[in-house]
Amino acid sequence: MYHHIKSLMFTVRVDEPDPRFGNMLLEQFGGANGELAAAMQYTIQGINCDDPACKDLLMDIGTEELSHLEVIGNLARMHLKPLKTFNRELAESDPLITIAGGGGVGLHNSQGNPWTADYLKITGELDVDLRSNIAAEARAKIVYERLLHLTDDAGSKEALQFLMTREITHLRAFMQALDSVTSDKLVIGVIPPSPGIVDQYYNDSTGEGPDGAVDMVGPWNSGDSIEVIESPALTGFQVLKATPKSSKSTATKRSATK
Ligand code: MN
Ligand code: MN
Numbered sequence: 001m002y003h004h005i006k007s008l009m010f011t012v013r014v015d016e017p018d019p020r021f022g023n024m025l026l027e028q029f030g031g032a033n034g035e036l037a038a039a040m041q042y043t044i045q046g047i048n049c050d051d052p053a054c055k056d057l058l059m060d061i062g063t064e065e066l067s068h069l070e071v072i073g074n075l076a077r078m079h080l081k082p083l084k085t086f087n088r089e090l091a092e093s094d095p096l097i098t099i100a101g102g103g104g105v106g107l108h109n110s111q112g113n114p115w116t117a118d119y120l121k122i123t124g125e126l127d128v129d130l131r132s133n134i135a136a137e138a139r140a141k142i143v144y145e146r147l148l149h150l151t152d153d154a155g156s157k158e159a160l161q162f163l164m165t166r167e168i169t170h171l172r173a174f175m176q177a178l179d180s181v182t183s184d185k186l187v188i189g190v191i192p193p194s195p196g197i198v199d200q201y202y203n204d205s206t207g208e209g210p211d212g213a214v215d216m217v218g219p220w221n222s223g224d225s226i227e228v229i230e231s232p233a234l235t236g237f238q239v240l241k242a243t244p245k246s247s248k249s250t251a252t253k254r255s256a257t258k
Contacts, residue, residue: 002063009067010162013155014078021151022079023094024110028072028147028163031109033139035072035163037119039065041136044122045129054126054177061170068163075159076105128188130178137171197239201228 028034039062046058083094084103091098096112107115121132144164148157178185201221208214221228229237 002066008071008074009064010071010159012071012075012078012159014075015153015155017079017082018151018153019080019083019090019094019097021147021153021156022076022083023097024147024150025072025076025079026105026108027110027143028140029069029076029105030107030115031143032119033136033143034109034115035065035069035140036107036115038136038140039063039069040117041120041122042133044120045133048122048124049126049129051126051181054130054181057173057177061173064166064170068166071159071163073105075156079156080105125189127178127182130174130181133174134171134178137167137174141167141171196227199225199227200239201226202232203228203230204233206231 030036042058042062042065046055046062049055049058080094080097080101080103082103083090083098083101085091085098096108097103097106100106109115121129121136123129123132141164144160144167148160148164151157151160203215203221206215220226232239
């Protein structure tokens with residue numbers, strides 16, 4: 001069950017309202033990587049979760065994200081308040097907020113696109129969901145960081161710094177949860193991948209670009225366990241017929257050095 005307490009998780013203040021910045025803040029209110037998306041994603045995953053420890057984690061963080069939604073919503077509202085206006089010039093700066101929203105926050109992103117459940121990644125497979133959550137926290141962190149770069153308002157910075165920090169806390173918690181439920185991160189579901197094919201790296205982008213782009217070597221296309229297939233589309237390499245042995249004629253092993 002939910003209960004609302006009449007105080008924000010982090011007290012917000014705005015020294016100088018800035019409606020344009022308020023609009024940017026809506027990205028974290030009703031945007032793809034925003035707080036409502038996070039709250040709904042983790043809470044619905046939590047409802048689906050059969051692992052008692054991870055269910056508890058998902059409900060804890062999902063609920064905290066709702067508190068973040070309230071913080072960012074109040075911060076955005078303070079910045080947008082000048083748009084509660086009959087001033088034509090101000091209204092023209094943001095007709096959606098002024099005319100449809102009356103100077104308040106709505107569940108849309110900074111471009112006015114409505115929030116959608118399509119933002120949510122919910123698979124019903126715990127380790128897969130935890131991976132989605134790690135990525136979601138990383139995206140939320142970087143959006144908050146960008147917002148921090150774009151304001152000089154001290155009160156706004158304090159709130160955004162808090163919200164950004166909590167995303168790293170959540171990121172770590174989801175990473176630890178993933179570690180606790182998986183011993184091998186390449187094992188997903190129950191059907192194993194096809195041997196041989198799983199270790200092939202297709203060098204599908206080749207040649208030299210006008211700006212000096214060349215083929216590069218990294219852990220993904222070097223090392224003993226990786227079989228590099230050069231330009232498979234150009235050499236007639238047929239993946240479905242390939243086995244680790246028969247594909248050797250078109251495969252080269254790369255050294256681990258650059
Ligand atoms: Mn958050
Ligand atoms: Mn978070």
